[in-house]
Amino acid sequence: MQWTAAGKSSWEIARIVDCTEAGVNYHFCNIRRKFGVRSRWIAMVMALEQGLIHSP
Template sequence: MHQSATPSVRSSIAPLTQLDQEVDQPKKIKLTSREKEVLMWSSVGKSSWEIARIISCTEAGVNYHFCNIRRKFGVRSRWIALVKALEQGLIRMP
Protein backbone atom coordinates (compact mmCIF):
# COMPACT_ATOMS: atom_id res chain seq x y z
CA MET A 1 0.00 0.00 0.00
CA HIS A 2 1.08 3.54 -0.69
CA GLN A 3 1.35 5.79 2.36
CA SER A 4 0.41 9.45 1.94
CA ALA A 5 2.99 12.04 3.00
CA THR A 6 0.32 14.34 4.43
CA PRO A 7 -0.97 13.76 7.96
CA SER A 8 -4.54 12.71 8.34
CA VAL A 9 -7.20 15.35 8.91
CA ARG A 10 -8.10 13.86 12.26
CA SER A 11 -4.58 14.24 13.66
CA SER A 12 -4.34 17.88 12.51
CA ILE A 13 -7.38 18.99 14.54
CA ALA A 14 -6.32 20.21 17.95
CA PRO A 15 -8.72 20.38 20.87
CA LEU A 16 -10.18 23.80 21.66
CA THR A 17 -8.25 25.68 24.26
CA GLN A 18 -9.69 28.30 26.57
CA LEU A 19 -8.12 31.00 24.38
CA ASP A 20 -9.91 29.64 21.28
CA GLN A 21 -13.22 29.71 23.11
CA GLU A 22 -12.71 33.32 24.21
CA VAL A 23 -12.08 34.43 20.63
CA ASP A 24 -15.52 33.18 19.56
CA GLN A 25 -17.35 35.25 22.19
CA PRO A 26 -18.00 38.95 21.53
CA LYS A 27 -15.93 41.42 23.51
CA LYS A 28 -17.80 42.80 26.51
CA ILE A 29 -18.64 46.43 25.79
CA LYS A 30 -19.04 48.96 28.58
CA LEU A 31 -21.17 52.04 27.94
CA THR A 32 -21.45 55.09 30.16
CA SER A 33 -24.86 56.03 31.51
CA ARG A 34 -24.96 58.98 29.08
CA GLU A 35 -24.12 56.72 26.13
CA LYS A 36 -26.93 54.37 27.16
CA GLU A 37 -29.31 57.32 27.45
CA VAL A 38 -28.35 58.58 23.98
CA LEU A 39 -28.88 55.11 22.50
CA MET A 40 -32.21 54.71 24.27
CA TRP A 41 -33.54 57.97 22.79
CA SER A 42 -32.17 56.94 19.41
CA SER A 43 -34.07 53.65 19.67
CA VAL A 44 -37.36 55.55 19.70
CA GLY A 45 -36.39 57.52 16.61
CA LYS A 46 -35.06 60.75 18.10
CA SER A 47 -32.50 62.73 16.07
CA SER A 48 -29.29 64.10 17.53
CA TRP A 49 -30.89 67.54 17.74
CA GLU A 50 -33.93 66.15 19.59
CA ILE A 51 -31.78 64.09 21.96
CA ALA A 52 -29.69 67.19 22.71
CA ARG A 53 -32.82 69.09 23.74
CA ILE A 54 -34.09 66.20 25.88
CA ILE A 55 -30.86 65.63 27.80
CA SER A 56 -29.85 69.31 27.93
CA CYS A 57 -26.63 69.27 25.99
CA THR A 58 -25.48 70.34 22.54
CA GLU A 59 -26.10 68.45 19.34
CA ALA A 60 -22.30 68.20 18.98
CA GLY A 61 -22.20 66.61 22.43
CA VAL A 62 -24.74 63.96 21.36
CA ASN A 63 -22.75 63.28 18.18
CA TYR A 64 -19.61 62.95 20.32
CA HIS A 65 -21.34 60.24 22.37
CA PHE A 66 -22.44 58.48 19.17
CA CYS A 67 -18.85 58.60 17.91
CA ASN A 68 -17.63 56.93 21.11
CA ILE A 69 -20.44 54.36 20.94
CA ARG A 70 -19.60 53.45 17.33
CA ARG A 71 -15.89 53.20 18.20
CA LYS A 72 -16.60 50.88 21.15
CA PHE A 73 -18.66 48.55 18.96
CA GLY A 74 -16.30 48.85 16.01
CA VAL A 75 -19.06 49.90 13.61
CA ARG A 76 -19.70 52.87 11.32
CA SER A 77 -23.42 53.26 11.87
CA ARG A 78 -25.31 54.36 14.96
CA TRP A 79 -28.09 51.97 13.95
CA ILE A 80 -25.79 48.96 13.93
CA ALA A 81 -24.41 50.06 17.29
CA LEU A 82 -27.99 50.28 18.56
CA VAL A 83 -28.74 46.73 17.39
CA LYS A 84 -25.56 45.42 19.02
CA ALA A 85 -26.39 47.20 22.30
CA LEU A 86 -29.86 45.64 22.26
CA GLU A 87 -28.45 42.18 21.45
CA GLN A 88 -25.98 42.41 24.32
CA GLY A 89 -28.63 43.62 26.74
CA LEU A 90 -26.89 46.95 27.37
CA ILE A 91 -30.10 48.88 26.71
CA ARG A 92 -33.78 48.02 26.44
CA MET A 93 -36.46 49.37 24.17
CA PRO A 94 -38.87 51.55 26.18
Protein backbone atom coordinates (compact mmCIF):
# COMPACT_ATOMS: atom_id res chain seq x y z
CA MET A 1 0.00 0.00 0.00
CA GLN A 2 2.89 2.36 0.71
CA TRP A 3 4.05 2.11 -2.90
CA THR A 4 0.50 2.68 -4.13
CA ALA A 5 0.43 5.88 -2.07
CA ALA A 6 3.65 6.85 -3.84
CA GLY A 7 1.92 6.39 -7.20
CA LYS A 8 3.47 3.08 -8.23
CA SER A 9 1.60 0.73 -10.56
CA SER A 10 1.21 -3.01 -9.98
CA TRP A 11 3.92 -3.60 -12.57
CA GLU A 12 6.35 -1.27 -10.78
CA ILE A 13 5.59 -2.82 -7.38
CA ALA A 14 6.15 -6.29 -8.85
CA ARG A 15 9.61 -5.21 -10.03
CA ILE A 16 10.44 -3.74 -6.61
CA VAL A 17 9.49 -6.89 -4.66
CA ASP A 18 10.62 -9.29 -7.41
CA CYS A 19 7.34 -11.07 -8.06
CA THR A 20 4.72 -11.14 -10.79
CA GLU A 21 2.18 -8.42 -11.45
CA ALA A 22 -0.52 -11.06 -10.91
CA GLY A 23 0.91 -11.72 -7.44
CA VAL A 24 0.71 -8.02 -6.57
CA ASN A 25 -2.87 -7.84 -7.84
CA TYR A 26 -3.77 -10.96 -5.84
CA HIS A 27 -2.62 -9.29 -2.64
CA PHE A 28 -4.41 -6.04 -3.51
CA CYS A 29 -7.59 -8.07 -4.02
CA ASN A 30 -7.22 -9.46 -0.50
CA ILE A 31 -6.54 -5.98 0.91
CA ARG A 32 -9.64 -4.58 -0.80
CA ARG A 33 -11.73 -7.48 0.52
CA LYS A 34 -10.49 -6.95 4.08
CA PHE A 35 -11.27 -3.22 3.90
CA GLY A 36 -14.61 -3.97 2.23
CA VAL A 37 -13.98 -1.64 -0.72
CA ARG A 38 -13.91 -2.02 -4.49
CA SER A 39 -10.92 0.19 -5.30
CA ARG A 40 -7.27 -0.01 -4.34
CA TRP A 41 -7.23 3.79 -4.08
CA ILE A 42 -10.06 3.76 -1.53
CA ALA A 43 -8.21 1.03 0.40
CA MET A 44 -5.10 3.22 0.31
CA VAL A 45 -7.03 6.22 1.68
CA MET A 46 -8.46 4.07 4.46
CA ALA A 47 -4.98 2.77 5.32
CA LEU A 48 -3.71 6.37 5.44
CA GLU A 49 -6.59 7.45 7.69
CA GLN A 50 -5.99 4.51 10.05
CA GLY A 51 -2.27 5.23 10.25
CA LEU A 52 -1.30 1.90 8.66
CA ILE A 53 0.80 3.68 6.05
CA HIS A 54 2.23 7.18 5.80
CA SER A 55 1.84 9.61 2.92
CA PRO A 56 5.00 10.02 0.84
